[in-house]
Amino acid sequence: MTYSEVFSHIYSFMKxxxxxxxxxxxxxxxxxxxSHTLFITGIVVQRIGKGAWACFRKVTVPRCMTVLHERISYETTLTEEVASLFTKEYIDALIQIVLPYxxxxxxxxxxxxxDIGAGERNKTRVYVNEMMARIQSLGIEPKIKPDSMVxxxxxxxFTK
Incomplete structure (x- = not known):
């Protein structure tokens, strides 16, 4: 699907x-x-307690990305790329749906x-502040494990 089609589905779901x-x-x-590393970016709109609509974007890197920091950083970059498609105008259009209510x-x-955690035994805990700051800089609420279900x-x- 194109971004316009994705946005249209989200808009209709909320409307x-x-x-x-x-x-x-x-x-x-x-x-x-x-022989490759597969990245899946999920886009989910949830009507809390009443269902959700979801889709995903697939990106394949033709090599094994074994360095954890590189892979976590690229995951965050792909999330940032999708987030950047939701410009102020698009977000405002979604806000206008719920605003009267x-x-x-x-x-x-x-x-x-x-997809990182702050737990003592979690290898990704050293990257929590860096990745959360990147997401927060977009004006988006960052969530880590166990709250990062998407x-x-x-x-x-879909990565399997």
Whole structure:
């Protein structure tokens, strides 16, 4: 799908129930295969408690990216690329859907899911501040494990 088609699906999904609580969540995961590294960026709009619509973007790097920092950084870059497509005008259009209903409980937020964790035994913990700062600099709420379900669960499912 083109970005316009993706946005159209998200817009229609939200327009169907403008009183909902919405999260637009973006996140990337990767998997090293025999001769390449596969990256999947998930784009998920969730109507909390009432379903979701999702799609993903696939990028293949024709080599095994075994250096963890490089792979985590590239995952974050791909999430940033997709996030940059959601310009102020696009985000404003989605906000306008729920705006008349915010005093009745409607909401909309954008999150960037990063497939890293801050746990003591997690090898990626040394990159948490760096990657969170990158996502935050886009004006997006960064989420890490266990709250980064688009990267660590949805996108992960398609990397295998």
């Amino acid at each position: 169907h129930d403008p009183r909902g609580n919405y999260k637009l969540m973006l996140g990337t995961d990767s998997q090293i295969h025999e 915010i005093y009745k409980g409607a909401s909309f937020m954008v999150e960037g899911h990063i 990267a660590s669960s949805y996108a992960n499912k």
